[in-house]
Amino acid sequence: MELVLFYISSAVALFATVFALTRSNAAHALIYLIVSLLAVAVIFFLLGAPFAAALEIVIYAGAIMVLFVFVIMMLNLGEEGEERERQRMHPAVWIGPALLSAILLVEMIIVLSKMSDQQTGALITAKQVGISLFGPYVLAVEIASMLLLAGLVGAYHVGRRFRLSEPDDQSAVVSGDDKQGGD
Amino acid sequence: MEGVVIPLNHVLIVAALLFVTGLAGLMFRRNVIFILMALEVMLNSAGLAFVAAGTAWAEADGQVIFMLILAVAAAEVSVGLGLVLQIQRRFKTLDMDQARRLHG
Amino acid sequence: MLQTVWLIPLLPFLSAVLLMVTAGRMPRPLVAMLGAGSVGLSAVVVLLFGMQFMQAPEPYTLTLWSWMRVGDFAPQFSFYIDQLTLVMMAVITGVGFLIHLYSTEFMEEDSDYSRYFAYMNMFVAAMLILVMADNLLLLFLGWEGVGVCSYLLVGFWYKDPANGAASRKAFVVTRVGDTAMALGLLLLFTELGTLQIQPMLDAANNTWVSGDTLPALAALLLLGGAVGKSAQLPLHTWLPDAMAGPTPVSALIHAATMVTAGVYLIARTHGLFLLAPDVLLLVALIGLVTLLLAAFTALNQHDIKRILAYSTISQIGYMFLALGVGAWSSGIFHLMTHAFFKALLFLGAGAVIHCLHHEHNIFKMGGLRSRLPVAFWSFLIGSAALAALPFTSGFFSKDPILISAFEYHGSIAGIGPWLWVGGLLGALLTAIYSFRLVFIVFFGEANTEPDRQPGWRMAGPLTLLCVLSLFGGWFALPLASVFPAESAHHPSMLIEGISISIPLLGVLVAWLVYYQRKVSVSRFTDSPTGNSLRQYWHSGWAMDDLYDNLLVKPFVGVSTLLRGEPVDKVYNGIVGVCQLVHRGLSESQTGKMRWYATSMVFGLIALITFLGWGI
């Protein structure tokens, strides 16, 4: 029974991802992506990793996707963006990457199919995860925190420069002088 | 509820499928937003593979690594989106092909 | 007195160095006194040395210092004096002094006065070293020194590039001979272990037997050197061009001394040549062919100095003939007498040119008999001796050569008479062209007026040389002990008569053709074949153009072809390949991020297939 559930949710995840990446409208694509993440969360549940599924939903679907929403709204990619996206979809563009990823897929499947058939399904509770998290992996946690801090500072630093309104932003290193933009 | 018996290979194949789709998206989409989304998909599929392996070996390591992946993904997205704002302001478009000043 | 023999070459050498160092800052009379004086002084030393030497005539060796010593190759800087060397020294310093005295006036108004005497003195010093050298390496030093000085003196008036070309041609052609001689030296040392002449000849006699290939090869190589320096057949084309130098230079170098170096070398190493009879015969044949060829060419020249140049080649041909047929001492005797009358002729020509403001073409001269008496008499006596008219020194030296050529019975039986006939024909032609010169220049109507008369410093040496040319042949040279005994000559009266009468016949022919103008040869010379033959002879049997096309043009062509350094093209090729690869790689960096992602995927695929291959 669960096997069927697993196959359904993975099919959903796959189709949602494909749709997410082929939409011309960014917002639609985002929604599909969120659906795909939720499907993956379901798979986590089926695998017996409830804590991971929760995290997936809270952080991945919740936090990261929301960031995306903010940015899309901020950049208000309206209809003209969508138009341009569509005329770029002619086959010459995606035939190359599609071919490449197909080859890669075939290779991975070959490699994976040779593996011994291990069975998943051992339930790992959040307590076990917590114990190992602060047991052998305590260093990893510290590093992760530093990484997040770096991400925070980076995002602040990079994002801050975005001053549409005040032209006399004295601290802006990247002030108006280099307007040459793309070559 | 306790773990349900799913063959690891199948989960890994799903992860591979997701990864490849993300990769293809990364390659042929021009819009930087879509590239970032494709990136997220690839990270997520990696996380899936880790968690699946973790549950297969009944070890918590898989999920710990998954958490690290989450941390990485979060940091990466925040900086990425910051950059997206810069690209928008600097190049007035989100098409990544315009931003190619660093060429040979 | 014997110990001071090293003074002889040292005096001219020192004066040469002094003149070079002061480089024209000394007053002219001092330069003249130094230049001519040093040679005169060394002539006196030679005289004194000769007198003391003749009392106890055995070879005298004086070692100054050991030149170098590597293993058993230890040439010494030492002199070896015997009768042959004495004769040569006497000729060089005696005739040399007269020529130096003559040139003090001849070069009077030349700007580079001291440079001229520096080179002349250096030449005399080098020639003396050549003649007095105890071993072949020191002889080679003198040999090359003489070649260099001849280069400097022929190209003395350096402002005209033609003189430069003539001097370079002289040096390079003689250098070809010198290289052959150097190879001969290498072979001799490798085989015999020493280069000291006398021990080397003894070693040659006991290690080799007559007719071996090695002595023949060594003799041939030495002959190459001799032929180069004495302007014989293969390497003779440089001498006529060497007339570009001042006339006294031609007198000293191209008549009396340098060109005889080859004869001296063969005479000095006669022991080696005796071990190779067929090479000796080759010497005779070269001599014969050269004397005929030069005689014909001299007949068609109209530059006074070129006629004398070709006559020098011809006379040296006689000396080679003499050496070839084994008449060693008569060869050397002819060398000495030739030095006298050829120097006389050259100096006479110099006087003519000097007084006719540098006119060379004999047809533009004429009737100088009354205007330049000194020149006329010196030319008359010189030509008489050259043509070997009876009782002149030329007769006493050329006649025995012809006789011994007649009685020659070397490796090819019965060639003697043919050599004799060739020699006679040469003598006839010599008489004709020498008196042709005399009649055209000194008789007939006057074309150009001489603007001055030769001073005492030119007339003095001329008269002295006239005396020597006339009576030089009377006393025999004491060379018996140096050379192997020659069989006594007892030619039949007929041969003797013919030898005497041929030169007179020649003079008669010249008289008829050029003085009386009775027998006009123009009918023959103007006909097409005659004219082309005359042109052919005039250009020295077209040897010059032969060498030009055969050697000079290919060398110049190759060097201009290779000027662009083909080997460099290889390295530039490598550089080109590197740049090509660089451009290709830089193209691959398009700056588009998606292209980088794709190339990463390529990498990934490659990696997996490579690693996957293993599973």
Added chain:
Amino acid sequence: MILPNLILVLLVGGALAWWSERFDSSWPRLVALLVVLADLSYLLSSLTTVPLENFALVPVAADPASWLMSYQLNWIPRFGIRFELAMDGLSLVLIVLTLVLGAIAIVSSWTEDNQRQGFFQANILWTLAGVVGVFLAMDLFLFFLFWEVMLVPMYLLIAIWGHEGKAHASMKFFIFTQFSGLLMLVAIVVLAILQQQASGIWSFSYFDLLNTSMDSTVAGWLMLGFFIAFVVKLPGFPFHTWLPDAHTQAPTAGSVILAGILLKTGAYGLIRFTVPLFPEAALEFAPIAMMLGVAGIIYGAVLAFGQSDFKRLVAYSSVSHMGFVLLGVFAWNALALQGAVMQMVAHGFSTAALFMIAGALQQRMHTRDMNQMGGLWQQMPRMGAVALFFVLASLGMPGLGNFVAEFLVLLGLFQVNPWMTVVAALGLITAAIYSLIMMQRAFYGKPDDSRRLTDFGSLEMTAMAVMIIALVWLGMYPQPVLDLVQPVIDSLAVEVPLVAERGVSVGAVQ
């Protein structure tokens, strides 16, 4: 302790000269000259302390006493690399030549107003230090170090003070030598490894590496590594193309040092390292090397004749003369080796002088093109006379050093391979051709009176006089140099038996 001081004095002197520029721009050349002369006098005075019979002693590898002077200091004990210097007859002769030509190089650029005079003189002194180091180093690692030390300041000399094409020329010079140097480094390292495997201890010393046993193919390749490095430096035939460019663009002092001294390091390397370290491989390779030598002689001469650039012509003449050295070394008998060493010394003086003249001409006429010269003898008689002397020296006139050298080489070679000697002797003729054409096109011919040219000054004449005396002395009485080098050749004969002496029947000729 004397040997390291020799190098130290030059290095410190260089820095001093550079520093002295602060006071006055004319000080550096004075300081440089004094430093070089001080170094020379220091060397000669320290020689007096060496007992006289040592000069005749055959330098045996084992005991340092048999060397004239030796010095040893542990540098990197881990790999057995020692700061080992030793001087024997051969290196003594070459070091004296280096210092004399160094002084002459400094004098040669006395009147040139180069900018940054201090750095210029410093580079000259450092090059000299590198070269002295090369001649003294007995540890292969140290030898390679000095090989590079000598290369860098020379590159700077050409790159900074060169003429119009200096960038290209200096780069080409540097890459040629550097690349071949790397081949040598690989050979040194492999040799050391083989030696370590055989004897168990690490050592880079020349004496230990001398008789390492290895199979012939490896020996062949290692020998080739050394051979190429040295033949590039001594411009052997196929690797010589850097020389003409480097010379035409180098400043006068630079080309005097480059031609006079740096080419000798290649020849020295061949004698000291290539043949003794790999005896069988070297002697088996000898015919090919001699072929290259002969090709170098003829090719250099033919190209020299075709040149219209004065300096380029003299550069090609160097290629031709150094062909004799290559012949002499690989004929490998006492006569040929003595000839090779003599050629190194004599060629050093004659080429240095010709380059000084070329430099002086360029400084006065601002061109090296011989077509624009002609008739210079009239306006500059002293330079003409001096040029004539050195042209005669370079074409090998007997009585001067070059002739003695070339005759010895040909004599030695004749005993080994007569036919090759005949071809090499052609070099004598072609040498005459290109030397005289140089004299004709520059100094003889129609003078162009519109030019105002100043003749040689007294300083330049003294420098020239030194070289004239040296060449005449080498030509007339070369015995001191021959005696100094003879023990070295005997010691080399111990490792690699000399080719049969005189008396070998000239079989090939029969």
